Amino acid sequence: MTLNDLFQIKETELFARKKIVLRCCMAAGCMSSNSKGVKEQLEKAVIDAGLQNDIEVRGVGCMKLCCEGPLVQADPQEALFVKVTEKNAPSILTAIKGGKTDVTQADPHSAFFTKQLSIVLANSGVVDPERIESYITQDGYQALHDVLTEMTPKDVVETMVKSGLRGRGGAGFPTGIKWGTVAKSPGAKKYVICNADEGDPGAFMDRSVLESDPHSVLEGMAIAAYAVGADQGFIYVRAEYPLAIARLQTAIKQAKIMGLLGAGIFETPFHFNVDIRIGAGAFVCGEETALMMSVEGKRGTPRPRPPFPAESGLFGCPTLLNNVETFANVPAIYRNGAEWFANIGTEKSKGTKVFALAGKIKNTGLIEVPMGTPLRTIVEEMGGGAPDGGQIKAVQTGGPSGGCIPAEHLDTPVDYESLGKLGSIMGSGGMIVMDESTRMVDVARFFMEFCMDESCGKCIPCRAGTVQMHNLLEKILQRKATARDLALLEELCDMVRNTSLCGLGQTAPNPTLSTLRFFRNEYEALLQPDAHGPRSTQTETTTK
Amino acid sequence: MERLKIATVWLGGCAGCHMSFLDLDEFLIDLAGKIELVYSPIADVKEYPEGVDVCLIEGAVCNEDNLELIHKIRARTKVLVSFGDCAVTANVPAMRNQLGLDNAESVLQCAYVTNAQYNPVKPKEDGIVPPLLEKVQPVHAVVHVEYFLPGCPPPADRIKALMVQVLEGKTPKLEGTQLKFG
Amino acid sequence: MAAKTLTIDGKQISAEEGASVLQAASEAGITIPTLCHLEGVYDVGACRLCLIEVKGIPKLLPACTTKVAEGMEVSTDSERLRKYRRMTLELLFAERNHVCAVCVANGHCELQTLAYSLGMDHVRYDYNFPKWGVDTTHRLFGMDHNRCILCARCVRTCWHVEGAGTKNVAGRGSKSKIISDLNQPWGHSESCTECGKCVMSCPTGALFRKGSTVGESERDRTKLEFIVTAREKKQWNA
Numbered sequence: 001m002t003l004n005d006l007f008q009i010k011e012t013e014l015f016a017r018k019k020i021v022l023r024c025c026m027a028a029g030c031m032s033s034n035s036k037g038v039k040e041q042l043e044k045a046v047i048d049a050g051l052q053n054d055i056e057v058r059g060v061g062c063m064k065l066c067c068e069g070p071l072v073q074a075d076p077q078e079a080l081f082v083k084v085t086e087k088n089a090p091s092i093l094t095a096i097k098g099g100k101t102d103v104t105q106a107d108p109h110s111a112f113f114t115k116q117l118s119i120v121l122a123n124s125g126v127v128d129p130e131r132i133e134s135y136i137t138q139d140g141y142q143a144l145h146d147v148l149t150e151m152t153p154k155d156v157v158e159t160m161v162k163s164g165l166r167g168r169g170g171a172g173f174p175t176g177i178k179w180g181t182v183a184k185s186p187g188a189k190k191y192v193i194c195n196a197d198e199g200d201p202g203a204f205m206d207r208s209v210l211e212s213d214p215h216s217v218l219e220g221m222a223i224a225a226y227a228v229g230a231d232q233g234f235i236y237v238r239a240e241y242p243l244a245i246a247r248l249q250t251a252i253k254q255a256k257i258m259g260l261l262g263a264g265i266f267e268t269p270f271h272f273n274v275d276i277r278i279g280a281g282a283f284v285c286g287e288e289t290a291l292m293m294s295v296e297g298k299r300g301t302p303r304p305r306p307p308f309p310a311e312s313g314l315f316g317c318p319t320l321l322n323n324v325e326t327f328a329n330v331p332a333i334y335r336n337g338a339e340w341f342a343n344i345g346t347e348k349s350k351g352t353k354v355f356a357l358a359g360k361i362k363n364t365g366l367i368e369v370p371m372g373t374p375l376r377t378i379v380e381e382m383g384g385g386a387p388d389g390g391q392i393k394a395v396q397t398g399g400p401s402g403g404c405i406p407a408e409h410l411d412t413p414v415d416y417e418s419l420g421k422l423g424s425i426m427g428s429g430g431m432i433v434m435d436e437s438t439r440m441v442d443v444a445r446f447f448m449e450f451c452m453d454e455s456c457g458k459c460i461p462c463r464a465g466t467v468q469m470h471n472l473l474e475k476i477l478q479r480k481a482t483a484r485d486l487a488l489l490e491e492l493c494d495m496v497r498n499t500s501l502c503g504l505g506q507t508a509p510n511p512t513l514s515t516l517r518f519f520r521n522e523y524e525a526l527l528q529p530d531a532h533g534p535r536s537t538q539t540e541t542t543t544k
Numbered sequence: 545m546e547r548l549k550i551a552t553v554w555l556g557g558c559a560g561c562h563m564s565f566l567d568l569d570e571f572l573i574d575l576a577g578k579i580e581l582v583y584s585p586i587a588d589v590k591e592y593p594e595g596v597d598v599c600l601i602e603g604a605v606c607n608e609d610n611l612e613l614i615h616k617i618r619a620r621t622k623v624l625v626s627f628g629d630c631a632v633t634a635n636v637p638a639m640r641n642q643l644g645l646d647n648a649e650s651v652l653q654c655a656y657v658t659n660a661q662y663n664p665v666k667p668k669e670d671g672i673v674p675p676l677l678e679k680v681q682p683v684h685a686v687v688h689v690e691y692f693l694p695g696c697p698p699p700a701d702r703i704k705a706l707m708v709q710v711l712e713g714k715t716p717k718l719e720g721t722q723l724k725f726g
Numbered sequence: 727m728a729a730k731t732l733t734i735d736g737k738q739i740s741a742e743e744g745a746s747v748l749q750a751a752s753e754a755g756i757t758i759p760t761l762c763h764l765e766g767v768y769d770v771g772a773c774r775l776c777l778i779e780v781k782g783i784p785k786l787l788p789a790c791t792t793k794v795a796e797g798m799e800v801s802t803d804s805e806r807l808r809k810y811r812r813m814t815l816e817l818l819f820a821e822r823n824h825v826c827a828v829c830v831a832n833g834h835c836e837l838q839t840l841a842y843s844l845g846m847d848h849v850r851y852d853y854n855f856p857k858w859g860v861d862t863t864h865r866l867f868g869m870d871h872n873r874c875i876l877c878a879r880c881v882r883t884c885w886h887v888e889g890a891g892t893k894n895v896a897g898r899g900s901k902s903k904i905i906s907d908l909n910q911p912w913g914h915s916e917s918c919t920e921c922g923k924c925v926m927s928c929p930t931g932a933l934f935r936k937g938s939t940v941g942e943s944e945r946d947r948t949k950l951e952f953i954v955t956a957r958e959k960k961q962w963n964a
Contacts, residue, residue: 282898299895304771304791457876457895457902458772464817467900468851488850495813498786499774532618532687629827632848633819641855642823642872679855684848692847696827723842726826726833 001259001266003145006136013137018056020096021075023125026059027211028243029204029365035070037086042072045090055093058134061212063125064113066365068106073125080108111381112363117344119352120328121368124212129247132254135215141260143334144219147226148268156227157183160330162338164350169195169286169323170401170427171503172349172416178320181310182228185318190230192221192272193295193314193321196237196244197279197286200399201450203430205354206324208366210237210244213328214251218261218274220327223334225272228320233274236291239281248276283400283454287502288313288321290456301456302502323428325354345371349415353429359396360435362387369414376410379433390435394518398427400447400454401507403514404440423514425507440519441526444512445473451508462505465496469512476523482530486523490516548597548711551583552627553617555610556637556680557603560697561628562586565600567700571707578711594620598710600627600693604634605681609674618687625706629696629725631683638680648676691716694725732798741794748776748789751802758802759811759840761929762877763790765947766954767886773877775811775840778802786810812846820851821900822858823872824930830943831931837875838930854900861906863913866936867925869904874932876902880924887950892918904932926950 024039025031042057063071068082072089074096081092081103088103095101118124127134135141147156161176182190194217198206210217221233237245252274255261263271277295284290285300292314294300313319329351333341345351349371355378358364362384369378375395379385386392394404403424405412412418416426434443452466472489475481493509493516500506516523554562562585568575582596583589592613599621605611618624629635640647657664667673683689693706702722709716728743734751741750746769751758762773771788778789781799789802801807818824818837826832858871876895881904884893892915896905906912925933926945934943956962 284898304788452899455899457897457899458770458878459774460772460814460817460875461774463876463900463902464821467854468817468820471852492813495810499777499810499814501771501774501788530688532615534688534690626848633825634853635825635827638853638855639823639825641853642857644857682848682853684850685852689848694842694847718847719842719845721842723845723847724826725838725841726829 003142003149003266006141006145009133009136010139013133018054020055020077022055022057022092022096023060023063023073023075024057025061025063025069025071025125026129027062027208028241029062029066029208030069030071031243033069033083034086035084038070038072038084038089041086041089042092045093048090049093051093058128059130060126061124061129062121062208062366064116064121064366065106065363067363068365073108078108080106082106112365112367112384115373115377115382116368117352117370118368119332119341119344120209120216120325120354121212121366122332123216124208124366127213129212129214130250132215132251132258132260135213139335140215140331141219143331144222144260145266147223147334148266148270153183153227153229156223156334159334159338160227163333163341164338164345164348165326165329165333165341166349166416167323168325168329168353168428170398170425172426175322175326178310178322179224179227181308182230182318182320185311187318189232189315189317190228191314191317191319192225192228192230192233193291193319194221194233194235194327195286195288195291195321195323196235196241197291198241198324198428199238199283199286199454200401200428200430201447202356202358202396202432203399203428204356205366205429207241207244208356209324209328209354210241211247214244214247215255216328216331217248217324218251218255220322220330221274222261222265222272223330224320224322224327226270228318230320231271231273233272234277234295234314235274236277236279236285236295238279238285245276245278252276282456283450284456284502284504287504290502291321292319301458302504304501325429346413346415348417349426353414353426355429355431357383357431357433359431359433360386360390360392360438361433371415372413374411374413375405378414378431379410383433386433386435390437392433393436393438394434394440396424396432396434396443396511397430398425398507398510399430400450401425401503401510402427402430403510404434404443404518405514406518423510423517425510440515440522441473441477444515445470445477447511448473448508451504455504455508459499459501459505461496462500462502462508465492465500465505466508468492469496469509473512476526479526479528481526482528482533484530484533486527547578547580549582549593549595550579551581551592551596551599551617551621552585553583553592553599553601553603553613554585555601555603555614555631555683556606557628557630558636559585559602561600561602561630561695564628564695564697564700565703568704568707569700571700571704575707575711592616592620596621598623598625600625601631601683601689602627604630604637605677605683605686606637607674607676611677611686614683614687623690623710624683624687625691625693625710626683626689627693627703628698629694631689632692632694633725634680634682634685635696638682641679645678648678652676693718694723696726730794730796730798732794732796732800734800735802743794745794746790747778747787747792747794747798747800750794751789751800756802758789759844760790761836761840761875762879764879764883764927764950766950767879767882767927770878770882773814773875775814777807777810779804779807808844811840812844815841815844815846816849816851818875819846819849820853822854822856822874825872828940829873829931830934830938830940831873831928832941834941834944835931836929856900858903861912862936863911864915864918864920864936865913866920867912867922868934868936869906869912870932870934871903872932873930874904875930876904877929878904879927879929880904880933883923883927883950887953888919888921888923890917890919890921893924923950923953
């Protein structure tokens with residue numbers, strides 16, 4: 001494979017392109033409402049009308065407005081058809097020729113779409129995720145070529161540092177610094193791991209990226225591997241994502257056949273292989289040290305850091321671990337330059353962030369916005385506010401490790417620091433909108449139950465502390481708790497956060513702490529008077 | 545100087561803590577001079593009085609009588625001391641809690657029917673035999689308790705250490721092995 | 727071997743490079759409480775009792791897995807640490823069914839000893855009272871899950887001292903459980919060599935010799951150290 005070969009493939013693809021393309025969403029969301037049937041009916045209708053030479057029906061990845069699926073979009077008309085059924089699908093053909101259709105259309109120029117800036121999702125809903133040629137047509141793998149042939153690993157790391165990209169898994173550690181550390185760590189064998197163990201309730205960004213554009217992740221991993229000096233990569237993806245796994249397998253196979261993975265990539269000495277490791281449903285395996293244990297075939301439990309994976313990771317070798325979205329950003333950064341990327345976003349949070357918008361909001365789905373976009377823009381303009389004229393009460397970010405941001409703070413810009421100041425976190429990108437009907441103590445209890453069930457059981461504060469915090473939250477909800485119980489809960493939150501071994505336990509109290517911070521009255525309204533509590537006379541007892 | 549009004553009660557426990565109390569030997573004579581024992585299994589008083597200064601509570605809260613009494617004690621007493629492991633941790637009486645929600649029925653069945661040699665029948669006499677609670681609880685899970693005296697039973701010297709401090713009007717401080725459970 | 731100078735609780739000490747803070751402290755006569763650490767097997771930092779404060783580092787660090795460093799200023803016994811330790815113990819006592827009065831390890835139990843030495847006189851949380859069984863299928867030993875604190879000392883000892891790999895952890899969170907082989911009754915285990923090292927390693931009364939009654943379970947942990955030293959350093963320091 002050479003650069004010319006890439007151009008050749010692109011040219012062939014463009015030459016063969018038909019006048020009209022009907023892009024049909026084949027990501028898990030739309031497929032669950034039968035987009036597969038819709039696509040088949042469209043294909044049949046095209047043949048029936050004898051338009052095979054004019055119209056291409058292309059299965060693509062996520063087209064973002066998930067609540068309206070199955071989605072079909074027509075090029076070049078831009079018309080976006082929503083809630084398409086097998087029955088009304090054929091009438092789309094009439095519509096694109098100017099005729100009438102009973103298929104509902106959505107406005108592709110509504111704020112939900114126009115406020116987005118796609119870097120990670122640029123190919124999502126455009127390319128056919130099961131054809132590498134489709135990715136190459138979007139200039140895919142050119143960045144890898146340029147990196148391998150024109151840059152030294154040191155340059156690659158420097159570019160990443162300059163871009164200002166920070167880890168999209170939640171913590172926001174500067175990616176370039178991480179790459180630099182792994183690159184400097186001595187060791188003949190190094191690994192690159194892609195963390196695709198997305199587990200936060202309500203989060204589906206990484207799944208969509210893998211289902212919609214798997215090659216961007218592979219290309220990102222290959223560039224990272226070159227930068228740090230690794231020759232083996234693993235993608236750790238949860239078993240609950242069968243479609244993502246299937247598409248990754250296809251993508252890896254195609255990349256290997258084309259020589260874009262394997263030995264001597266782009267006729268350089270660089271070789272890199274990627275294998276998939278499938279998780280068995282443990283949330284804690286999203287924690288990097290637990291993830292590596294699991295990849296090694298051991299019980300997935302975290303271990304204390306240091307040593308950090310960059311020094312001693314998988315099988316004791318220096319290991320680079322990044323999240324799916326982080327890797328998906330990589331090819332674009334090398335295609336367009338570090339400055340281009342650094343110009344997007346805020347001073348400390350560069351680029352864009354993908355969010356899975358869910359909950360009590362009109363438009364649910366995937367959005368990608370520049371860092372620094374105010375929450376209000378996302379929730380009110382893009383999301384369309386609460387359905388049925390409801391009032392938005394809070395926005396939850398960061399899943400079980402994050403917090404609830406109350407409506408009065410909706411003008412907060414979305415970046416790592418601003419969300420942190422409000423006691424929440426950026427997290428991996430789950431964003432759950434809550435309206436007035438949501439009881440915040442219930443929310444806290446829900447997330448605590450999640451952490452309690454998902455605690456690995458290794459360290460005591462997380463294993464036993466989440467159980468007791470959950471007990472106390474239950475007791476409050478059952479109106480059996482007193483002010484003393486609330487004090488016990490707050491004390492435990494502090495203790496579990498400061499003493500747990502890994503991020504799961506350290507952040508498990510966050511939803512409780514943040515709802516206590518902004519909605520304390522809801523807790524206090526449930527408390528009972530302490531009839532048998534300490535007596536006021538107790539201090540001067542026995543001194544008669 | 546008015547004597548301190550002291551009470552001791554026996555909830556769900558084996559009376560071992562009270563036996564250990566009697567092991568205070570000659571200290572009991574000292575004590576008798578300084579306190580008034582207003583209520584105790586070893587004193588013939590039917591009703592728990594008002595205005596008690598300190599009450600040592602042996603045993604866990606196991607049945608409805610225990611529950612009623614402990615609330616009365618809390619209302620009428622300045623300082624409660626959980627006296628021994630059953631009061632502090634619910635200890636052996638609480639082992640039935642592990643059997644689930646119908647544990648009270650299963651232990652009665654086991655003790656009085658399955659393993660009975662004569663006259664297998666579950667004890668039931670309204671107003672005389674108090675029904676067992678669904679769950680055995682340590683005292684402080686039901687009412688606020690000021691001080692804790694662990695041990696099964698707490699040895700006499702430990703009881704003495706606590707009593708001396710209480711009599712001196714101090715907040716009793718026990719440490720090290722004086723806090724040993726079991 | 728290079729030496730590192732550090733301060734622990736205001737006391738200047740020097741320790742070998744590569745030593746853990748726990749080791750260094752212990753050599754200097756400073757006791758840091760721990761339940762999952764056991765001489766002779768590697769550390770896992772799981773019990774969180776040995777957490778220490780290190781000047782300049784905002785997070786608390788486990789003394790057992792933190793290496794000594796030049797100029798390090800360690801505090802092992804602050805009011806905050808003592809409070810966290812007491813809470814950790816309360817959580818453990820509330821988690822399973824620890825009834826000291828009827829336990830084989832009464833008087834020789836590390837959990838019990840830590841509870842009184844840290845001044846834990848009662849547990850403020852609701853006891854869970856879970857239903858756990860006792861595995862008495864083994865010819866010589868028994869396993870009472872009610873008393874297990876999941877320190878996994880037995881697992882590490884079985885794998886890394888004896889090398890049999892019989893013991894393991896199954897399940898997740900508070901439902902985690904020490905198992906034999908693939909969760910078979912211990913007595914049916916084909917890999918167990920009946921060496922009894924797991925029983926020696928247990929800090930509580932969870933693992934016991936059959937036939938021992940209340941308070942009889944005294945354990946000689948120096949034997950494990952002896953074996954490991956003999957194997958690794960070829961020194962038989964009886």
